[in-house]
Amino acid sequence: MDWKENYEYGIPVTELIERYKELYTGAVYDVLDHLGYPNQALAHGVKPIRQDMVLAGPAFTIKGIPDIKGDEDLRTRRIHLFNDMRAIGCPLIDTRDCSMDNQAAHYGEMNAVLGKASGVVGTVVDGGCRDTGFLLKDNFPVFCQYQTPVEAFMRWSYYDWQMPIGLRGALSSIVSVHPGDFLFGDLDGVVVIPRALVVEVLEKTEELVRVENNARAEFATGEDPVEIYKKYGKL
Helix, strand or coil, X not given: CCCHHHHCCCCCHHHHHHHHCCCCHHHHHHHHHHCCCCCCEECCCCEECCCCCXXXXXXXXXXXXXXXXXXXXXXXXXXXXXXXXXXXXXXXXXXXXXXXXXXXXXXXXXXXXXXXXCCEEEEXXXXXXXXXXXXXXXXXXXXXXXXXXXXXXXXXXXXXXXXCEEEEECCCCEEEECCCCEEEEECCEEXXXXXXXXXXXXXXXXXXXXXXXXXXHHHHCCCCHHHHHHHHCCC
16 A cells, blocks of 8 residues: 555645744634634543644554563554655655553654654654653653553553554544644643545634734734734634
8 A cells, every 4th residue: 555645735744834833722722723624633631742742643453452462463553553654755744543551551662763764753642651751851742641651461462553543632522643644732632523624724824823913912902902903713
């Protein structure tokens, strides 16, 4: 399967990442909501391991499942997983559906080392993370539900990747994520931008932020806020 077509947006991925990182999730969410996509925010528990971390990039989707037998075939498949990441040839967000498991750590330092060598620039885990101190020292952005020292071996393992997955949502039970959808996260959480909307949402959010900045500057002058609201409409 050729996945590269899922990562073509008409604008280089590196430029998209840099432009999104100049924004904030609240504004991106507002644009998605206005476009009729209100259920694109992940569950409130998905937060960065350090408050100032920001991530942006296209999703490389991974599905994991409980693995109480420690299936060696499942574990060794991860080498192929990272090779498939590398083959795409652009920055990626390692995006993990952990099948609602709330016990083990589904991501850690070695995942980050392998991932970075394969093009990964950040990770979103609907589950747990460990080796957090190493990740912080490396300034590697990870967003997860919780942190724990519990090893995943004999508890959870990779099942498949580059398939539609479901992550817990803020307003819906599940937010669907497809390969090439764009993830953007900051202190307030993570939003998922469908691949077909990545450029449109970026441009509309940039315009929204420009208007907000103008309004903010006028509010700071002490002029009549009612008139300023009338001038700019709903902010």
